[in-house]
């Protein structure tokens with residue numbers, strides 16, 4: 001097993017000798033379904049990665065992944081603990097259903113692995129706390145799958161918001177609407193429509209949008225209230241327990257307010273986009289999603305692009321940043337605090353929607 005210190009020492013020595021600093025990080029992938037197979041492609045494209053082990057409980061998915069990773073000739077397992085037990089596996093990717101992330105991430109961190117864990121890192125406060133504690137105790141790299149944090153246009157736009165282009169941020173209006181529900185034919189996973197497995201739409205999907213909102217505001221919410229329900233897809237698919245729509249008001253420090261809605265029935269082509277985040281400040285507003293654009297409250301209010309996409313755009317920038325942190329000690333675009341805060345923001349909104357009561361951040365009982 002090669003640990004981070006050995007990598008750094010090896011890299012420094014190699015650099016001093018004028019040699020290449022590339023060294024393979026033994027990598028294991030747990031869960032190679034839709035997302036996991038996409039992550040696998042990203043891992044295979046990294047010069048510093050070698051895929052040693054793959055795990056999935058579905059043999060067909062495991063076979064497909066093994067074929068995709070044939071160049072590295074990985075071992076395949078149905079039991080994820082076999083990957084954690086391997087001494088030559090330095091880094092583990094977790095892309096299983098959300099209710100399994102916490103147990104797997106904690107076990108991997110305790111075994112001394114670097115971890116890339118898909119979002120949400122947990123679907124209950126206790127799960128998030130467990131990952132948080134394990135990551136903080138470990139000296140390994142932990143990256144949550146909040147990949148918007150690696151997108152240049154958002155990094156630039158949020159930096160400009162922090163620098164004051166819209167003055168003080170006072171309000172955010174955001175939505176994650178979809179033109180359709182995920183497929184009801186079983187292809188979206190046997191877990192997605194079960195709230196105890198996915199956490200529901202807000203926790204499983206909107207966690208990306210809520211993370212961007214927190215990032216733009218520069219804080220996490222202190223309180224939430226909301227309503228949610230199943231208004232269109234009643235008992236569809238049969239046994240469904242996740243909402244198909246909801247509306248949440250979040251309060252942030254300093255009186256900043258955010259209003260967030262979600263649904264899965266926003267007709268294609270209807271104006272006002274499926275997803276947006278409008279960040280309002282004392283001097284103007286930024287339309288953050290897509291191409292971040294500034295609209296000033298003064299002057300001629302001509303829209304100005306404030307975040308440019310990377311050219312060429314690297315779809316695996318988040319994975320590249322993970323390996324750069326493991327091998328070179330590079331800065332993380334998203335760490336455990338960001339992953340935990342994003343998950344807890346979604347959990348707070350979910351608790352508000354399901355209880356119909358205002359819920360305080362403090363009642364979640366997790367320090368971030």
Ligand SMILES: NC(=O)c1ccc[n+]([C@@H]2O[C@H](COP(=O)([O-])OP(=O)(O)OC[C@H]3O[C@@H](n4cnc5c(N)ncnc54)[C@H](O)[C@@H]3O)[C@@H](O)[C@H]2O)c1
Nearest residue numbers: 031032033034035036056057058095096098118119145189
């Ligand atoms: N970051 C993103 O943009 C993004 C996008 C899509 C999905 N995701 C996340 O990725 C995760 C997986 O989503 P998906 O769409 O790939 O779901 P999926 O159902 O297609 O894949 C999950 C895989 O995990 C496997 N699995 C289940 N239990 C297992 C176990 N005990 N051990 C090993 N494997 C097991 C399943 O067989 C399946 O192949 C979810 O947390 C989801 O939120 C993230």
